Amino acid sequence: xxxxxxxxxxxxxxxxxxxxxxxxxxxxxxxxxxxxxxxxxxxxxxxxxxxxxxxxxxxxxxxxxxxxxxxxxxxxxxxxxxxxxxxxxxxxxxxxxxxxxxxxxxxxxxxxxxxxxxxxxxxxxxxxxxxxxxxxxxxxxxxxxxxxxxxxxxxxxxxxxxxxxxxxxxxxxxxxxxxxxxxxxxxxxxxxxxxxxxxxxxxxxxxxxxxxxxxxxxxxxxxxxxxxxxxxxxxxxxxxxxxxxxxxxxxxxxxxxxxxxxxxxxxxxxxxxxxxxxxxxxxxxxxxxxxxxxxxxxxxxxxxxxxxxxxxxxxxxxxxxxxxxxxxxxxxxxxxxxxxxxxxxxxxxxxxxxxxxxxxxxxxxxxxxxxxxxxxxxxxxxxxxxxxxxxxxxxxxxxxxxxxxxxxxxxxxxxxxxxxxxxxxxxxxxxxxxxxxxxxxxxxxxxxxxxxxxxxxxxxxxxxxxxxxxxxxxxxxxxxxxxxxxxxxxxxxxxxxxxxxxxxxxxxxxxxxxxxxxxxxxxxxxxxxxxxxxxxxxxxxxxxxxxxxxxxxxxxxxxxxxxxxxxxxxxxxxxxxxxxxxxxxxxxxxxxxxxxxxxxxxxxxxxxxxxxxxxxxxxxxxxxxxxxxxxxxxxxxxxxxxxxxxxxxxxxxxxxxxxxxxxxxxxxxxxxxxxxxxxxxxxxxxxxxxxxxxxxxxxxxxxxxxxxxxxxxxxxxxxxxxxxxxxxxx
Numbered sequence: 001x002x003x004x005x006x007x008x009x010x011x012x013x014x015x016x017x018x019x020x021x022x023x024x025x026x027x028x029x030x031x032x033x034x035x036x037x038x039x040x041x042x043x044x045x046x047x048x049x050x051x052x053x054x055x056x057x058x059x060x061x062x063x064x065x066x067x068x069x070x071x072x073x074x075x076x077x078x079x080x081x082x083x084x085x086x087x088x089x090x091x092x093x094x095x096x097x098x099x100x101x102x103x104x105x106x107x108x109x110x111x112x113x114x115x116x117x118x119x120x121x122x123x124x125x126x127x128x129x130x131x132x133x134x135x136x137x138x139x140x141x142x143x144x145x146x147x148x149x150x151x152x153x154x155x156x157x158x159x160x161x162x163x164x165x166x167x168x169x170x171x172x173x174x175x176x177x178x179x180x181x182x183x184x185x186x187x188x189x190x191x192x193x194x195x196x197x198x199x200x201x202x203x204x205x206x207x208x209x210x211x212x213x214x215x216x217x218x219x220x221x222x223x224x225x226x227x228x229x230x231x232x233x234x235x236x237x238x239x240x241x242x243x244x245x246x247x248x249x250x251x252x253x254x255x256x257x258x259x260x261x262x263x264x265x266x267x268x269x270x271x272x273x274x275x276x277x278x279x280x281x282x283x284x285x286x287x288x289x290x291x292x293x294x295x296x297x298x299x300x301x302x303x304x305x306x307x308x309x310x311x312x313x314x315x316x317x318x319x320x321x322x323x324x325x326x327x328x329x330x331x332x333x334x335x336x337x338x339x340x341x342x343x344x345x346x347x348x349x350x351x352x353x354x355x356x357x358x359x360x361x362x363x364x365x366x367x368x369x370x371x372x373x374x375x376x377x378x379x380x381x382x383x384x385x386x387x388x389x390x391x392x393x394x395x396x397x398x399x400x401x402x403x404x405x406x407x408x409x410x411x412x413x414x415x416x417x418x419x420x421x422x423x424x425x426x427x428x429x430x431x432x433x434x435x436x437x438x439x440x441x442x443x444x445x446x447x448x449x450x451x452x453x454x455x456x457x458x459x460x461x462x463x464x465x466x467x468x469x470x471x472x473x474x475x476x477x478x479x480x481x482x483x484x485x486x487x488x489x490x491x492x493x494x495x496x497x498x499x500x501x502x503x504x505x506x507x508x509x510x511x512x513x514x515x516x517x518x519x520x521x522x523x524x525x526x527x528x529x530x531x532x533x534x535x536x537x538x539x540x541x542x543x544x545x546x547x548x549x550x551x552x553x554x555x556x557x558x559x560x561x562x563x564x565x566x567x568x569x570x571x572x573x574x575x576x577x578x579x580x581x582x583x584x585x586x587x588x589x590x591x592x593x594x595x596x597x598x599x600x601x602x603x604x605x606x607x608x609x610x611x612x613x614x615x616x617x618x619x620x621x622x623x624x625x626x627x628x629x630x631x632x633x634x635x636x637x638x639x640x641x642x643x644x645x646x647x648x649x650x651x652x653x654x655x656x657x658x659x660x661x662x663x664x665x666x667x668x669x670x671x672x673x674x675x676x677x678x679x680x681x682x683x684x685x686x687x688x689x690x691x692x693x694x695x696x697x698x699x700x701x702x703x704x705x706x707x708x709x710x711x712x713x714x715x716x717x718x719x720x721x722x723x724x725x726x727x728x729x730x
Contacts, residue, residue: 003719008227011326012729015225017267018325022274031280033081033157035074043073055151059191062151067119074155075104075117078166083157086117086166088125088147091182092132093594095484097312098172100127101165122168123149129174133597135590137178144175150183153309156279160320169309178587182486185583186305189493192580193350196500197374201352203507203517204370210353213493215307216473218298219314220289220342220481222330223265225730228721229328233617234609238602239332239482240397242610242699243618245707246338247724250292257290264325264730265295272314272321273297279317281310291340292727301347304493308486311344315482327730333480334400336723337703341401342481346488349473350374350496360472369521373503376424376525376532378474379414381499382467383532385491385576386412387556387567389467389476392491394564394595396602398480402559408466408478410564411550411557413537415465421538427522428529464541494582503528561599562687568592596687600677603690607674610702613720614667621717622660622709629653656712662705670698 023029037056040049048069054060062070078086087099102125104115129145153169172181179185190213197211229235234242261269269286276283282300289296299310315331322329334341350358358374382389390412402410416424466478479488503524510520534553539546550557558564567573569585569592577583583591629649636646643650673693680686710718 004231005228005719005721008225008231008721009725009729011227012225012725015264015326015730017263018271020267020270020274022270023277026277029274030277030282033159033278034280035077035155036280037154039077040070040073043077045069045073048073052151059152062123064119064123067123067149069119071117071119071122074122074166075115078155078157078164079104079115081157081164083164083166085163086121086168088127088149088170089167090127090147090170090172091308091312091484091486092172092180093135093182093591094133095482095598097316098127098132099165099167100125125170127172129172129180132172132180133594134174134178134180135593135597137174137176137180137586137590145172145180146175147172150187150305152187152305154280156313159275159278178584178590182484182490183305183308185587186308186486186490186493188582189490189497189580190304192497192582193493193500196497196504197350197358199504200373200377200500201358201370203373203521205352205354205356207354208352208356211358212351212353213304213489214301214349214351214473215304215485215489216299216301216347217307217311217485218285218296218343218345218347219311220294220296220344221318222291222293222335222342223268223295223322223327223730224293224330224726226323226326226328228726228729229330231719231721232726233613234606235328235330235335237609238606239330240335240400240606241337241723241726242606243613243703243706243710243720244337244723245710247722247727249724249728251290251339254290256288256292256294259288261286261288261295262730264327268322268325268327269295269297271324272318275317275321276310276314279310279313281314283314289340289342291336293730294340294342301349304348304485304489308484308489311485331482333395333397333482336727339727343401343477344479344481344483344485346476346479346485346492347470347473348476348489348492357472359469359474369518372423372427372525373521374500375420375469376528377499377503378496379416379535380503380528380532381492381495382412382414383535384499385495385572386535387558387564387570388491388495388573388576389488390478390556390558390564391567392488393476393478393480393483394561395480395483396561396599396606397482398478399559399561401480402478408464409541409547409557410478410559411541411547411555412466412478412535413541413550413555414474414535415468415538416536417469418538420469421536424529424533424536427526428533465537466541490582494577494580497580498576560691562596562684562691565592565595565599565687566684568595593683596683599687600683600690603695604674604678606699607670607694610699611667611671614663614702614706617719618706618709619660619663621719622656622663622713625713625717626653626656626660628714629656652712656709659705659709659712663702663709666698666702666705670694670702673698 037053040052048066051062051066052070055062085101085103087101089097089099092098104117105113106116107113125147127145127147147170150169150171155166155168158165158167171184173179173184193213194211198208201208201211232241273283283297284300285298287296318329361368361371468475468477476488506524507520510523511517547557568588574585574588577588578585629652633646633649677686677689677694680689
């Protein structure tokens with residue numbers, strides 16, 4: 001019987017690129033399936049429209065009576081586009097999105113039927129809270145939970161085949177009020193940042209009344225043929241290849257990056273971009289990434305909450321559209337060993353309602369000082385809470401990626417470039433610790449001459465830095481490709497809010513002692529530079545020298561998820577999130593438990609699939625070829641030839657036999673180790689054990705021997721699609 005691998009290979013050569021008849025202009029379709037404020041103006045009364053605008057722009061609550069009017073307008077708009085059902089669309093702690101569809105259709109007491117969507121249905125629904133991860137907040141018998149409308153994110157229509165569903169973005173909370181999603185803490189962190197940033201921005205401009213965090217994510221992903229993916233049980237179940245020998249050609253020629261996009265992939269890109277544009281996702285960039293079969297897309301910057309929605313939505317769109325093209329999108333951080341993994345670089349900044357990017361160098365000494373204030377506070381925040389930032393990007397998938405093939409290391413450091421480094425050194429060393437009127441004037445002039453050089457992009461980029469300044473924003477490069485951006489953004493917003501609050505207290509204290517405002521600000525900036533300079537690093541983050549240097553500086557280098565997650569539940573972390581009204585200590589404990597459980601289950605799945613593949617795919621193929629070699633050697637002996645006639649076969653047979661024995665032995669030991677771990681009650685202990693007693697001692701060793709067998713066994717007997725096929729055939 002022909003193996004699934006060879007059937008898949010046959011089908012690859014029959015594939016043709018799908019015809020995609022997209023719009024000639026993006027602007028003609030952009031946002032056509034989104035209930036924007038412009039659309040709302042057409043479908044809502046003046047009262048309802050003004051209430052919605054006040055909620056979106058001013059964070060004011062919408063009265064339930066007005067909600068009825070808004071719901072009616074949204075329904076009429078949706079029905080005009082052929083929608084029959086609606087859903088509350090939310091982001092539970094599973095890492096995916098969730099939705100439960102209800103129809104507009106209802107029957108009245110007199111038996112008559114009609115289409116209806118009222119304010120109650122818009123504002124609130126009740127999904128089963130016990131069926132989603134809660135970290136112990138909700139027991140199985142405590143099922144009640146609520147989704148609540150988030151007016152800051154516009155409703156949209158999702159098209160799947162010929163069906164259309166109205167999606168209402170919501171947050172998800174338990175019956176007892178704890179947040180059970182990624183979105184609610186994000187919104188709270190944005191409010192905390194807004195308040196703290198406005199207070200500091202008012203030192204420089206009293207007209208600033210709102211500060212918004214902005215995000216531009218870069219989504220990396222792999223695309224392989226669907227048939228080849230389906231012939232790999234490890235990809236189907238875990239999203240990555242647990243085995244696979246490196247092909248003769250990988251990425252060493254550096255010929256894939258920014259190369260010509262393959263036709264089938266190009267067709268797929270155009271197709272998912274078309275759907276994204278209709279949903280208001282402002283995709284701008286597409287290109288080949290460094291590794292073969294790896295690609296990237298990126299949008300124009302948006303407010304963080306909208307950007308997070310759009311990224312989670314896009315991941316779903318990409319997966320669904322890929323199926324139409326008989327392709328498989330792999331979002332795992334490390335689907336293939338030996339080549340680049342995939343990240344989701346989070347480009348973060350802050351903007352005022354007066355139109356100023358607070359992380360963009362200004363043109364006057366006054367705005368330069370404002371830039372320096374927010375710039376240095378960001379560095380201080382990262383230094384003070386590097387452990388919490390590391391926890392925000394911890395996952396089983398990212399553990400495979402961090403520190404390998406262009407991914408930043410697990411050490412959190414900040415790259416700012418030579419020009420800004422010089423500016424900070426000038427403030428720290430050249431200017432005396434005691435500022436006076438003359439120092440202030442000189443300092444302003446020096447900064448005015450130095451800072452604008454950044455506008456010429458003379459600041460280099462450091463691909464090895466997990467947190468790099470890139471001209472007018474910070475790029476958090478350590479975020480994994482499968483991650484929900486809300487998690488790292490919630491942490492970044494919160495630590496920034498906390499640092500800015502402390503900064504304002506420190507400045508105000510000096511001003512109360514009689515210091516001028518600008519001098520007081522410079523005093524505190526200097527203190528923060530001195531306090532946090534250890535986190536600044538301009539060199540090669542991949543090098544062993546940096547790991548040694550970071551250890552000398554006292555910077556943490558936590559390489560595994562179970563240990564990295566501990567930072568979520570320290571007293572310092574609990575104080576940070578509770579004092580900013582972002583997460584309670586109960587919610588933090590629950591999230592810590594959930595993330596540990598995710599880690600356990602993902603490593604457990606990978607261990608199980610490794611054992612299954614070895615037992616049902618690898619060893620049978622190896623034994624079959626082993627028997628062929630044995631028969632060959634017997635035949636040569638029977639016709640009377642001496643040992644030299646079969647010495648090569650004997651060498652191969654010996655190697656195969658050794659690897660078979662090793663694989664069989666290691667798999668048996670791994671299964672026993674897994675059983676021991678499964679018997680543990682404490683989640684943290686179990687997670688650490690799965691890493692140290694299952695993953696670390698067995699995964700790479702088993703893989704080594706399986707990959708050697710792949711090289712030795714006759715290709716016609718090997719059932720798993722090989723790297724050369726998955727990465728280069730499409």
